[in-house]
Amino acid sequence: MSRAETGPLTRLGVPLVVAGAAIVVGYLFSVGLDGYFVYLGMSAIVAGIALLGLGVVTGSAGMVSLCQLTFAAVGAWVVSGLNRIGAPGGFLVWLVCGGVAAGLVGVLVGLPALRLRGINLAVVTLGLAAAADLTLVQIQFPGTVDGVSVDRPEAFSDDRNYFWLGTIVLTACCLLVHFLRKTRWGSGWQAVAFSERGTAAAGASVRTSKLSAFAVSAALGGVAGGLLTGQVGLAFPASFTAMQSLALYVLAIMSGAHLIDMAVFGAVLWVAVPELLKRWGVPQDWGFVVFGLLGTHALTTGGNLGTAVRELWRRRSKGAAGVELSAPPAEVDMPPPGEPVLVVRDLSVSFGEVKALAGVNLSVPSNGVLGVIGPNGAGKSTLVDIISGFLPQATGSVELDGRPLNGLSPTRRARAGLRRTFQQDRVPAGLTVGAYVRFVARRRLSSSEIDEALEFFGCPPAKTPLRRVDVGARRLVEVVGHLLARPKVLLLDEPAAGLPHEEHVALGLRLRQVPARFGVSVLLIEHDLDLVRSVCDTITVLDFGQVLASGPQAEVLANPDVLKAYMGETELL
Amino acid sequence: MLQGALAGLAAGGLYAVLAVCLTLMSRLVRVVNFAQSATGMFGCYVAVHLSIQVGLPTWAGTVVGILIGGALSALLGWIISTWLAEADIGTRSAVTVAVLLLLISLSFILFGNKPQPFHPILDGPAFSVNGVVVSQVTVVTVLLSVVIAVGCRALLSKTSFGLELRALSERPTTAELMGIPAKPLAVAVWAVTGLLSTLVISIVAPSQSNDATSLSMLVVPAAAAALLGGFRRLDLAVVGGLVLGMAQGAVAQVDSLSVVRYFLPFLVIVGLLLWSQRKEVWDVAR
Numbered sequence: 012m013s014r015a016e017t018g019p020l021t022r023l024g025v026p027l028v029v030a031g032a033a034i035v036v037g038y039l040f041s042v043g044l045d046g047y048f049v050y051l052g053m054s055a056i057v058a059g060i061a062l063l064g065l066g067v068v069t070g071s072a073g074m075v076s077l078c079q080l081t082f083a084a085v086g087a088w089v090v091s092g093l094n095r096i097g098a099p100g101g102f103l104v105w106l107v108c109g110g111v112a113a114g115l116v117g118v119l120v121g122l123p124a125l126r127l128r129g130i131n132l133a134v135v136t137l138g139l140a141a142a143a144d145l146t147l148v149q150i151q152f153p154g155t156v157d158g159v160s161v162d163r164p165e166a167f168s169d170d171r172n173y174f175w176l177g178t179i180v181l182t183a184c185c186l187l188v189h190f191l192r193k194t195r196w197g198s199g200w201q202a203v204a205f206s207e208r209g210t211a212a213a214g215a216s217v218r219t220s221k222l223s224a225f226a227v228s229a230a231l232g233g234v235a236g237g238l239l240t241g242q243v244g245l246a247f248p249a250s251f252t253a254m255q256s257l258a259l260y261v262l263a264i265m266s267g268a269h270l271i272d273m274a275v276f277g278a279v280l281w282v283a284v285p286e287l288l289k290r291w292g293v294p295q296d297w298g299f300v301v302f303g304l305l306g307t308h309a310l311t312t313g314g315n316l317g318t319a320v321r322e323l324w325r326r327r328s329k330g331a332a333g334v335e336l337s338a339p340p341a342e343v344d345m346p347p348p349g350e351p352v353l354v355v356r357d358l359s360v361s362f363g364e365v366k367a368l369a370g371v372n373l374s375v376p377s378n379g380v381l382g383v384i385g386p387n388g389a390g391k392s393t394l395v396d397i398i399s400g401f402l403p404q405a406t407g408s409v410e411l412d413g414r415p416l417n418g419l420s421p422t423r424r425a426r427a428g429l430r431r432t433f434q435q436d437r438v439p440a441g442l443t444v445g446a447y448v449r450f451v452a453r454r455r456l457s458s459s460e461i462d463e464a465l466e467f468f469g470c471p472p473a474k475t476p477l478r479r480v481d482v483g484a485r486r487l488v489e490v491v492g493h494l495l496a497r498p499k500v501l502l503l504d505e506p507a508a509g510l511p512h513e514e515h516v517a518l519g520l521r522l523r524q525v526p527a528r529f530g531v532s533v534l535l536i537e538h539d540l541d542l543v544r545s546v547c548d549t550i551t552v553l554d555f556g557q558v559l560a561s562g563p564q565a566e567v568l569a570n571p572d573v574l575k576a577y578m579g580e581t582e583l584l
Numbered sequence: 585m586l587q588g589a590l591a592g593l594a595a596g597g598l599y600a601v602l603a604v605c606l607t608l609m610s611r612l613v614r615v616v617n618f619a620q621s622a623t624g625m626f627g628c629y630v631a632v633h634l635s636i637q638v639g640l641p642t643w644a645g646t647v648v649g650i651l652i653g654g655a656l657s658a659l660l661g662w663i664i665s666t667w668l669a670e671a672d673i674g675t676r677s678a679v680t681v682a683v684l685l686l687l688i689s690l691s692f693i694l695f696g697n698k699p700q701p702f703h704p705i706l707d708g709p710a711f712s713v714n715g716v717v718v719s720q721v722t723v724v725t726v727l728l729s730v731v732i733a734v735g736c737r738a739l740l741s742k743t744s745f746g747l748e749l750r751a752l753s754e755r756p757t758t759a760e761l762m763g764i765p766a767k768p769l770a771v772a773v774w775a776v777t778g779l780l781s782t783l784v785i786s787i788v789a790p791s792q793s794n795d796a797t798s799l800s801m802l803v804v805p806a807a808a809a810a811l812l813g814g815f816r817r818l819d820l821a822v823v824g825g826l827v828l829g830m831a832q833g834a835v836a837q838v839d840s841l842s843v844v845r846y847f848l849p850f851l852v853i854v855g856l857l858l859w860s861q862r863k864e865v866w867d868v869a870r
Binding site for chain 2: 133
């Protein structure tokens with residue numbers, strides 16, 4: 012099987028061809044459809060752009076945003092304001108200004124949401140939507156009171172041409188979202204939705220990821236609002252109520268708007284459901300009741316239309332991809348361990364009355380692998396958390412290559428060359444193996460470099476979606492990503508958990524070659540003594556938060572105190 | 585200013601009760617219930633409908649409305665604790681957003697989108713301070729908020745029922761293994777908060793702007809108040825509600841500040857969040 016990711020031609024070409032086709036279809040619709048349907052279609056386009064934005068913030072980045080139409084109102088405000096004062100540039104420039112302005116408002120509103128979990132953002136955005144609702148009714152849009160309607164661009168002044176312009180703008184927005192998703196920002200959105208810790212450990216800023224998602228979403232909302240103003244000529248508060256924002260959010264969840272086609276489909280529903288109800292003589296308010304019911308269903312079952320359709324389409328390909336580690340790796344020359352590169356002194360932390368770690372000293376030599384073992388609850392994972400910066404309340408010092416790391420955030424430490432992996436699955440399922448590895452590595456990688464590293468650890472090929480990769484293999488993909496980042500030190504928290512036992516030693520043989528192959532020193536936390544013995548020359552033993560023994564492998568494992576603490580009194584070694 | 589502040593106290597009491605409900609929900613059943621006031625709104629509208637269209641006495645209609653509010657809330661609680669028992673607070677709360685939308689549109693269909701002709705349950709002044717009249721509604725809602733907060737606190741800390749509830753909220757799995765009936769308890773919490781919010785909205789709604797959207801959006805100032813207590817502390821939630829109501833009332837006195845009044849809950853939310861999140865906090869324990 013080819014391990015290469017798709018080439019640049021397909022990566023760029025296919026979306027552009029689809030976009031071209033969409034614009035042609037838009038033109039055909041604009042000339043062929045009945046005038047009323049052109050009008051409805053324009054409403055669907057506006058909703059589509061707004062949904063696309065919601066797809067970014069709720070679908071990709073996993074946050075709850077309930078004020079999408081407030082951002083639309085900002086866009087509408089800017090467009091009608093610029094039209095009112097006769098600003099230069101014309102409609103399209105105003106539209107872009109509206110988008111940018113809404114994006115800026117999004118950043119302002121999102122700032123308090125930087126470290127917020129999804130639910131706090133929901134409270135903030137609902138608050139904004141409610142306040143904007145009342146305010147807009149009171150102050151109205153510029154030009155509305157004196158009836159100055161917004162000038163459409165000359166070439167697109169009639170409804171049919173304006174609809175075609177709408178399709179072009181929608182297509183441009185879809186392309187924008189598509190390509191943004193492929194960038195570091197986009198991977199960051201996926202990562203932050205799945206795990207903030209995982210994002211920070213990859214050296215990406217949780218703050219930037221959330222804020223960029225929110226800003227992009229708001230900007231798209233602004234464009235939608237501006238386009239709507241051009242459609243109706245005058246902007247009215249009734250188009251931007253909190254109720255409709257809520258309905259759009261629910262629709263985004265229900266349709267799975269993080270998938271671009273589903274955002275467009277959701278937009279069709281947005282227009283079609285009330286229209287059909289109207290034709291059947293049912294009050295249109297039932298439309299929102301339908302959305303509410305379907306949304307509740309989608310949220311309680313955790314599925315949405317988009318993924319459901321895609322799963323039918325792909326007919327569930329073969330099952331999960333796993334790890335293949337059977338053959339031993341080729342021999343390499345091992346450089347001898349050198350000077351300490353990571354030095355930890357007097358590390359302590361307490362949780363309330365419990366002293367989780369007390370006065371721990373250890374050092375990882377360059378080109379070396381230090382094993383840290385200890386019984387359950389000895390403080391091994393806490394140690395990794397402290398060194399990687401997730402427990403800022405800890406005392407003591409951490410030095411990387413002579414540079415003190417105290418006070419730095421996990422993101423900064425990761426960028427300084429101190430990486431870690433997690434015991435739990437922190438790999439976002441929405442990316443492919445290759446995209447995730449590139450995201451974690453934070454540097455330019457050739458496809459062959461990625462393929463080689465993946466193959467060395469027996470991981471599935473780069474183009475495999477992580478969704479189809481089993482948990483054990485995901486955690487090795489995580490290791491590969493961090494190794495390709497070429498940090499000075501990598502802290503591995505039980506990398507073998509989730510792998511079948513017979514593959515532990517095979518993994519160990521590979522980990523032993525990590526300093527030689529990747530130039531990375533390793534601190535390995537492990538339960539499995541077979542694995543530790545096959546990898547580590549030096550071992551530190553933790554027990555009840557203190558260092559029980561430290562030194563060369565044979566010496567430490569023969570220490571009677573270690574035997575007693577770690578293995579109990581019986582002879583297990 | 586004082587007159588405005590005292591006039592705002594009725595709304596403040598309403599915010600306080602809703603904030604207490606939100607806090608209880610978030611603490612005990614891991615939900616920020618965006619449909620909290622919408623459930624109350626729906627119950628009240630049923631009450632109005634019963635007394636105006638069916639001809640039930642106001643008190644009887646109100647009682648039925650309150651029971652319906654409680655039942656609606658219980659139903660929602662049952663749905664969430666059946667299908668989302670293990671889900672995180674974000675997903676569970678997102679469901680209530682969908683329900684909020686559902687209830688508002690349902691009320692448009694059933695009762696129209698105009699404010700309802702409420703019969704006030706309480707009417708007239710209670711007493712006056714320095715010539716400023718304090719209405720009965722104000723006295724009752726403020727007292728109610730304090731009584732509910734104190735009562736809930738006592739219930740949670742003094743009774744074995746409260747102990748079970750806390751066990752359930754802090755260590756759900758352990759609690760279930762010990763034989764504490766998780767689902768019935770959770771549904772009971774939902775039902776009680778539904779009853780309380782319908783009760784307090786029935787009292788205040790006649791003297792407020794009482795269209796379906798306004799009543800449902802009461803959850804915003806209530807959330808602002810609950811945030812003051814960090815969705816944990818009942819006493820601060822009450823204080824937050826009362827202060828917010830008074831501040832809004834005071835600002836409403838000045839015409840040029842009316843937009844500020846609309847944004848007050850939002851600004852309070854943002855301010856409190858910035859303050860409470862000033863230190864880095866991670867999403868999960870490890």
